[in-house]
Amino acid sequence: MTxxxxxxxxxxxxxxxxxxxDTATRYALVPLRIFLGITFIYAGIDKLTDSAFMSASGAxxxxxxxxxxxxxxxxxxxxDLALKSPVGFGYAIALGELAVGxxxxxxxxxxxxxxxxxxxxxxxxxxxSWASDPYYYGNDLAxxxxxxxLVLAGASVLSLDSVLHTRRRQRTPxx
Numbered sequence: 489m490t491x492x493x494x495x496x497x498x499x500x501x502x503x504x505x506x507x508x509x510d511t512a513t514r515y516a517l518v519p520l521r522i523f524l525g526i527t528f529i530y531a532g533i534d535k536l537t538d539s540a541f542m543s544a545s546g547a548x549x550x551x552x553x554x555x556x557x558x559x560x561x562x563x564x565x566x567x568d569l570a571l572k573s574p575v576g577f578g579y580a581i582a583l584g585e586l587a588v589g590x591x592x593x594x595x596x597x598x599x600x601x602x603x604x605x606x607x608x609x610x611x612x613x614x615x616x617s618w619a620s621d622p623y624y625y626g627n628d629l630a631x632x633x634x635x636x637x638l639v640l641a642g643a644s645v646l647s648l649d650s651v652l653h654t655r656r657r658q659r660t661p662x663x
Contacts, residue, residue: 525593532586595647602638
């Protein structure tokens, strides 16, 4: 059968060279990690430094944003929970975004960081951007989908996870 998709896999042996396709495959998620990491770090810092956002009410506040989307969200109870303490919820989201962004960017506990990013994106999609019409105008769904490859694959190159994995493997005696 002839097709254009490369389907064979093999393990490299000592001294065997990688082709450009193998190298491209290994590094394929690095640009996504850089983009999502920087974006979430920026989003967290932006929220933490915006006094209007970190307010229970007023123009640009998280409280007013939550009140404006409450009736159109998929899960109004989640919005109600945020409205009990909008400032506390704002800090939780901002610090969560910062932790997720840092973990993703440096590749430390990458799958866990990506899961956190996916959960943040899912919660924002189900609340803030749920009423976007058509649905693809809401960017939170696209972020949710972008996190999923990192949840599944982690960060096997250019990451602290890979450094720690290599060190553990070197310390483990072979049987």
